[in-house]
Amino acid sequence: MIPDELAREMESHPAVGPVFKRLLLELERADDARSLERVRIDYLGRKGAINALLQDIRNLPAEERREVGRLLNLLKSRLEQELEIRLERIRERELEESLRLQKLDVTLPGRHIPYGTRHLISTIIEQIEDIFLGLGYRVVEGPEVELDYYNFEALNTPEWHPSKSLQDTFYVEVPGGNYRDVLLRTHTSPVQVRVMESTPPPLYVIAPGKAYRHDVPDATHSPIFHQVEGLVVDEDISLGDLKGTLENFARRMFGEDRRVRFRPHFFPFTEPSAEVDVSCNMCGGDGCRVCKWTGWLEILGAGMVDPNVFSYVGYDPERWSGFAFGMGVERIALLKYGVPDIRYFYDNDLRLLRQF
Numbered sequence: 001m002i003p004d005e006l007a008r009e010m011e012s013h014p015a016v017g018p019v020f021k022r023l024l025l026e027l028e029r030a031d032d033a034r035s036l037e038r039v040r041i042d043y044l045g046r047k048g049a050i051n052a053l054l055q056d057i058r059n060l061p062a063e064e065r066r067e068v069g070r071l072l073n074l075l076k077s078r079l080e081q082e083l084e085i086r087l088e089r090i091r092e093r094e095l096e097e098s099l100r101l102q103k104l105d106v107t108l109p110g111r112h113i114p115y116g117t118r119h120l121i122s123t124i125i126e127q128i129e130d131i132f133l134g135l136g137y138r139v140v141e142g143p144e145v146e147l148d149y150y151n152f153e154a155l156n157t158p159e160w161h162p163s164k165s166l167q168d169t170f171y172v173e174v175p176g177g178n179y180r181d182v183l184l185r186t187h188t189s190p191v192q193v194r195v196m197e198s199t200p201p202p203l204y205v206i207a208p209g210k211a212y213r214h215d216v217p218d219a220t221h222s223p224i225f226h227q228v229e230g231l232v233v234d235e236d237i238s239l240g241d242l243k244g245t246l247e248n249f250a251r252r253m254f255g256e257d258r259r260v261r262f263r264p265h266f267f268p269f270t271e272p273s274a275e276v277d278v279s280c281n282m283c284g285g286d287g288c289r290v291c292k293w294t295g296w297l298e299i300l301g302a303g304m305v306d307p308n309v310f311s312y313v314g315y316d317p318e319r320w321s322g323f324a325f326g327m328g329v330e331r332i333a334l335l336k337y338g339v340p341d342i343r344y345f346y347d348n349d350l351r352l353l354r355q356f
């Protein structure tokens, strides 16, 4: 810090020596930024040791004053430089230390984040939602673990109905619960009952979601699948409204020149009931592999809400009428894109998923 000769001079000087020796010791011990700062304040500060000595100069004999003043001012500027150098060295050491601890290799290339695509089933559900939102419908949801009451009873489904058998329905065992009271919903129709129970008419809703059935998987069956339920309740709703609504839906979903036909059917919760076909979008109705040479694709079940269902939820069947429909999302996806097997949707095979 100070050339030898000058250092010796300071060390042996009666007034400067003791302070100088103490300073050297403390500098030696200061090994981080905080202790260096301490030294700076103690020696160079306004009330520090060097200023104190400068104050004392006037008590010295006149011939010594010059010499002591020179030494102290030299010491001051040298110490300032020295502190600066040491602080810089300490900062460098601390940076190196923290880099070493972080083991950060800034030359490594960034990590690639793989991004996926939307699953075709989600895309179809969104398309269906868009069509009905455009008609002023609301999207609602209900639970997948459901009560027998909502899945069957309030939908006018009698005790002996075949869909209630163990072969079709997954029942859920509940500790302390009654046998077969709780199940995995076999369709999205129970959401109809739940919205009607909690909302007064008029109603225009769709309810997308998962449903479960005790089916052996094959090209057209999966034990878990998706449906979109629709329900309209208002004054003077007719079968014509249902037909117009579904025709509009079929055209938006499958193409502008699609035709729709109703075949009489039975569902416990609608009367009359129908299965609804759309003319085949693959062959335009001429007959092909996808429509099994009939020209028609069955896409959903529908009907006019049975007055018995209205009485379960406390709607007045004299004043309100309505229609309902339910469609299988996988089936619509299969038909729209000619996918040959429903199981593809659940295999998570990227070669299939990436195509949509």
Ligand code: DAH
Residues within 6 Å of the ligand: 186, 187, 188, 189, 229, 230, 267, 269, 270, 300, 301, 302, 303, 304, 323, 324, 325, 326, 327
């Ligand atoms: N829930 C029926 C099923 O899963 C489909 C269905 C038919 C829904 C007629 C309806 C309807 O809302 O009116 O097969």
